[in-house]
Each structure stands twice: as C-alpha cells, then as structure tokens.
Amino acid sequence: MNQYISDSKRAELDPKLLILDSAMQARDVSLIKDKQVRAAQEIKQDAQDREILDDLRNGLGIKQPIDVFVVDGKHYVVDGFHRTGACLKYLEENPDSGLTITARVIENRTYQEAFAAAQEANQSHGVGVTNDEVMQSKFRALIVGEKSSLSVSQVAEKVGCSRGQANHIARGLKACREALGDEHEYEFNDLARFAESLKEGLEKKHYLPTSAWDSKGFPKIRPLSDAVTGKGFLPKDMNNDEWEQHQIKGASEAVSRLVAQYGEDYFREGLRKAVKGLGLGVSVTLRNKWLEEAGAMEGDEAPQDWDSSSDNSSSDPDF
Known part of the structure; x- marks a missing residue:
C-alpha cells in the first residue's frame, strides 16, 4: 500500500459514489474456529461501527482519511470500509447534510492492484483481525495477483510465515493455477466470476466440501492443501x-x-x-x-x- 501513497492526492468525496467491494475486506470472521472468540470479534466490530456513527451524529466527522483506488473511473475503497459505511448510514438519516469524506485517492490503478492493497491494508488494523484471517487474506491476494509460481521459500518470505505454512500455500497456489488454466476467460473487475471459475476448476480435480471455502468464495489454505495431497476430511468438516x-x-x-x-x-x-x-x-x-x-x-x-x-x-x- 505504501508504494502508492506518493502518487495519491487528497480529495473530499461523496460517500455515495464510493464502492464497498466486500471481496476486498480482509475481515472474515467465518475463519475463526472458536465460537466465543468469533462472537466477541463481531460484538467489538459492531461497537466500533456505532462509535463512528455517533461521532458523525455529534458533528465530529471522520478523523482519519480513507484510501481509494480509481479503477476504470470507479472509486473503490481499499482502506476505510467501516468509516465509509458509517457515513452512508448517516446520510440515510440526514440525506440533505452534504456530508463528504476525506480520502487519499490513487488514480489509474488496476483491480488487481486495488484488491492486493485492500488485503494488505485491512490486515494491519481493525478489531482483532486473527492470524487465520490474515493468512487467508494474503492467500487470496496471491491468487488474484497470479503469484502461483512462487516457490515455498519465496512464499515464506513474501507472506511472512513458517516454512510449513508456506508449503501449504505454495501447494494451494499451484492447484489454483492448474484449475484456472493458462488462458483466463475472466476480467479481474468481476471477482465473483473469477472465484466461480476457480471453484469450478478446483472441484473438477479435487474433493472440496462446503467448509473448504471462505466467505469470499476462495478456497481455504489448509483444506485445499489437504485435498491436493489426498488427505481426507473428518466428518465434522462436512454436512x-x-x-x-x-x-x-x-x-x-x-x-x-x-x-x-x-x-x-x-x-x-x-x-x-x-x-x-x-x-x-x-x-x-x-x-x-x-x-x-x-x-x-x-x-x-x-x-x-x-x-x-x-x-x-x-x-x-x-x-
């Protein structure tokens, strides 16, 4: 993300013109296995959202600017999902307020760049983003960024994980490359279609139960790695x-x-x-x-x- 800041410019934007692409959110509480921890994180996030909205109602505004990437004329929020969401709720309550939000705008970017930047930005802050969420977010970014040929050592260095975890990620990346084929019939500004194509390709080669997919439609790291090596799933993983x-x-x-x-x-x-x-x-x-x-x-x-x-x-x- 930092490599784009020097090319950014400050602007006051209408929140209604901003795109909140849920696929870009690193936060994915479905990856948190402990139900109590998952519930606690959801409660904390709801509380933070209410605090931002209360600040707006009390005339305090948004203190920290959001980051926006312009892709084919569309303004994608890559950092500031909850701040933008609070602004949209405030505008529903006060449609004539003329509220704007301060943003750092990075123009002429690709969807892949916006997606990767959003994954990186949303890993470093937020309400208790867990290691599983961070690793899965990085895995999604590598898939979309077409980094499927990375070696285990390169994955470990790029992701910042143990060699064992890197081995699972590298194996999963290779499986995704094979599933998609050499010629991709999708555009990266349609991530839902990309994820669907990826899923269809993987399921032709491997058995992956419903529990093997994250909320964005991407395969989870360990279940995909286990499927590639032929390791079976336990009954608790299946419907x-x-x-x-x-x-x-x-x-x-x-x-x-x-x-x-x-x-x-x-x-x-x-x-x-x-x-x-x-x-x-x-x-x-x-x-x-x-x-x-x-x-x-x-x-x-x-x-x-x-x-x-x-x-x-x-x-x-x-x-």
Missing part, C-alpha cells in the same frame, strides 16, 4: 450430503482395492456370499455360470509357492 458422498467414495475405493487384491473371480464369489441374505438388492451370478459365460472352466490359479501363512481371507469359513 450430511458431503459425508454421504465421502462414505460412498471410501467404500468404492475399498472395493477397488479388494478387486485388485483377490482378482475378479475370487472377489465376486466372495461378494456373492457376503451379501447373501442381507437384503441389499445386490445380485451376483453363481461362479460356475459366470466362468462358463466368460469362456473359462476354472478360476484364478494359486500363486506359485503359496502357503496358508499368507492367506488374507476372512476367518468366516463360509466366506
């Missing part, structure tokens, strides 16, 4: 539909391993006996009939030098 799909996927993978372990012939005969009488609606043809239809007279041969000590079959004699 009912997601847990159902997780269980089906797990059962399918387990069955595939059994087919590979025992071979098609022995697996299907074992399956026939296992499901018999369970009322599952699963019907498996008798082994002899299946072998005949398959053009074979006998099943798989025992491995050379096989002995009972390597038997992996069930202890159930009927299986």
